[in-house]
Amino acid sequence: MSLRNLSDQGLIADTKMWNEKEEHCTRQFLRHINEVNRRRLFCDDKTGSLFKYIRKNFNKSDSETSRRVLAAKTLRHVPCADKALANKQVTLTNLAEISNLVENIKSKKKKNEILGSIKGKTQIQTREFVDELTGKKRATRSKTHSHSDGSIRIHLTLVGQTAKDYDFIKEQLSNNRIYKPEDIIGHAINPKAESMRKRIMGIGSRKSKVITNSRTISAAIKNAVMIRSGNKCENCDSKYNLHFDHIIPHSMGGASAIGNVRQLCSNCNARAAIVALSQTKMDLFINQS
Ligand SMILES: [Zn+2]
Numbered sequence: 439m440s441l442r443n444l445s446d447q448g449l450i451a452d453t454k455m456w457n458e459k460e461e462h463c464t465r466q467f468l469r470h471i472n473e474v475n476r477r478r479l480f481c482d483d484k485t486g487s488l489f490k491y492i493r494k495n496f497n498k499s500d501s502e503t504s505r506r507v508l509a510a511k512t513l514r515h516v517p518c519a520d521k522a523l524a525n526k527q528v529t530l531t532n533l534a535e536i537s538n539l540v541e542n543i544k545s546k547k548k549k550n551e552i553l554g555s556i557k558g559k560t561q562i563q564t565r566e567f568v569d570e571l572t573g574k575k576r577a578t579r580s581k582t583h584s585h586s587d588g589s590i591r592i593h594l595t596l597v598g599q600t601a602k603d604y605d606f607i608k609e610q611l612s613n614n615r616i617y618k619p620e621d622i623i624g625h626a627i628n629p630k631a632e633s634m635r636k637r638i639m640g641i642g643s644r645k646s647k648v649i650t651n652s653r654t655i656s657a658a659i660k661n662a663v664m665i666r667s668g669n670k671c672e673n674c675d676s677k678y679n680l681h682f683d684h685i686i687p688h689s690m691g692g693a694s695a696i697g698n699v700r701q702l703c704s705n706c707n708a709r710a711a712i713v714a715l716s717q718t719k720m721d722l723f724i725n726q727s
Contacts (some may be wrong), residue, residue: 443506444610447707457545461523461524461526465520465523465524466514467506467510468510468520469511469513471488471492471506471507472510472513472514472523474488474491474719475488475510475514476721476725477709477712478705478709478712478724479491480705481673481674481705481706481708481709481710482709484672484673484674485493486671486674486675486677486703486705487511487705488507488674489503489504489677491656492506492507497562499547504530504534505530505534506530506534507540508533508534508535508537509533509534509537510543511537512533512534512536512537512540513533513538514549514551515537515541515543515549516540516549516552518540518550518553519533519553519688522553522557527557527558528553528556528557529561531561531564532556532559532564535556535561535564535565535569536552536553536556536564538554539552539568539571539572539603542620555567574678578629580592580593580594580595582683583596601708603617603626606620606624607625607626608609608622611625618651640688650713653684653688653694654694655682655684655694656694657701659694659695659696659699660682660699662683662696663696663699663700664701666696667700667701669701670701671701671702671703672700672701672702672706673703673706673708673710674703674704676703676705676706678703678706679703679704679705680701680702680703681701681702681703681707682699682700682701683697683699683700683701683702683710684698684699684709685697685698685700686698687714689717690714708720708724709722711724
């Protein structure tokens with residue numbers, strides 16, 4: 439039946455009905471992506487994150503995907519948010535705005551209070567509420583462009599303590615010569631990167647000897663694995679939150695040798711553990727909220 443043949447009342451009633459259905463489907467979608475996340479199933483798709491999995495497999499924009507992934511995270515931490523969403527007391531956007539806040543709070547009572555505080559609020563009011571609670575000043579959104587020659591162009595605004603620290607380092611360095619912003623950033627992050635590399639490699643640790651029958655992975659093995667992987671997750675190519683993983687778990691007799699050690703991101707590492715050791719066992723470590 440063509441919509442043109444509907445009565446005015448019929449058209450309004452139908453529009454309302456389809457909106458109800460859309461809201462119901464969105465809530466079901468959030469529940470389903472949370473279960474996909476619990477199982478880390480997106481790692482089987484080599485996408486490395488729930489966000490990338492949804493972007494790749496469903497017809498959604500970056501902002502639509504981000505809103506759903508963040509709102510789903512809020513539902514994991516505050517389960518009664520689902521009821522508030524069904525009762526139209528909160529919106530998807532509001533739930534997305536509080537996701538990082540509720541993730542970092544342990545008390546269930548406090549999480550529920552935060553949910554109660556945003557009921558009926560607009561997105562801007564919710565954002566102001568979050569900023570007030572966290573004491574944060576929101577910086578202008580940074581822009582980053584990676585170029586094919588390996589350089590990165592960043593347009594950013596520093597605020598608060600970071601801006602003061604930047605000025606301080608600039609003053610300290612500028613006694614002898616004029617430093618460009620990239621020199622100052624390099625000065626600040628190079629030592630940090632070096633210490634992180636050493637920590638990943640196990641350098642400086644007393645446990646860094648070459649022992650292949652130990653659970654400990656030696657610096658030499660880690661180095662060889664990093665050269666093989668290009669310092670990326672060997673399943674999804676992610677460069678973030680990398681871990682060294684025993685392919686055959688050490689508890690099942692797997693050696694700490696190069697053939698049995700791989701570099702995985704935290705999500706792919708969790709997925710491998712779920713497959714090897716069971717979902718129930720791994721829920722105790724990776725899916726607590
Ligand atoms: Zn990965």
